[in-house]
Amino acid sequence: MPILENIKFTISREDVYRLLKFARAKTQSTPKVEALIEAEIKEGYALAEPRAIYETYSISKREKDSILLEGCSLVIKSRDVAERLAKSPKLSFFACTIGRALPDKVNEYMRLKETTRAAILDAVGSEAVEGVANSVNEAIVKGACGEECKLLPRFSPGYGDWELVAEEEVLKLLKAERVGITLSPSYIMVPEKSITAVVGWVVG
Numbered sequence: 244m245p246i247l248e249n250i251k252f253t254i255s256r257e258d259v260y261r262l263l264k265f266a267r268a269k270t271q272s273t274p275k276v277e278a279l280i281e282a283e284i285k286e287g288y289a290l291a292e293p294r295a296i297y298e299t300y301s302i303s304k305r306e307k308d309s310i311l312l313e314g315c316s317l318v319i320k321s322r323d324v325a326e327r328l329a330k331s332p333k334l335s336f337f338a339c340t341i342g343r344a345l346p347d348k349v350n351e352y353m354r355l356k357e358t359t360r361a362a363i364l365d366a367v368g369s370e371a372v373e374g375v376a377n378s379v380n381e382a383i384v385k386g387a388c389g390e391e392c393k394l395l396p397r398f399s400p401g402y403g404d405w406e407l408v409a410e411e412e413v414l415k416l417l418k419a420e421r422v423g424i425t426l427s428p429s430y431i432m433v434p435e436k437s438i439t440a441v442v443g444w445v446v447g
Contacts, residue, residue: 292342331443
């Protein structure tokens with residue numbers, strides 16, 4: 244299973260503002276807040292320790308609400324996923340994270356009652372891991388899929404009818420602890436800023 248480290252990624256400033264509920268065309272922010280957001284974005288880049296792991300499988304059988312894979316005991320039990328991957332001959336699972344340093348810093352800000360900085364850095368962390376996930380998609384295309392196919396938009400456990408409990412199966416399949424990702428009893432990934440997903444291949 245390929246492990247990716249030192250992943251280059253981009254933090255979307257517009258999406259950070261969106262998460263912070265700034266409508267830039269409608270809401271006037273103060274220079275102080277603008278400067279703080281820029282500072283926390285820089286800190287986000289400095290604190291992030293992106294890592295990822297992925298694996299690709301051929302689809303052996305699909306039904307209306309499930310997908311079976313060759314050489315894999317995991318069964319995707321989801322009508323939504325089955326519909327999305329209806330024309331995919333293969334799929335890739337991946338798990339990625341930005342590590343513990345950024346969430347730990349958010350918690351430190353909260354302990355110090357610096358709630359504004361905590362909220363901003365938390366939003367930055369959310370966008371950082373989204374950026375890492377996008378880079379992982381690109382890596383799968385280049386490393387496994389090649390130029391003759393593309394990947395469908397990713398889909399994660401907990402969305403649609405794919406139950407959140409599937410998170411545990413995906414992490415176990417990928418041996419995600421190798422990149423530092425574990426799961427709490429309440430199905431919250433640790434580190435918090437982590438993503439698991441499946442992406443279908445489309446050939447041609």
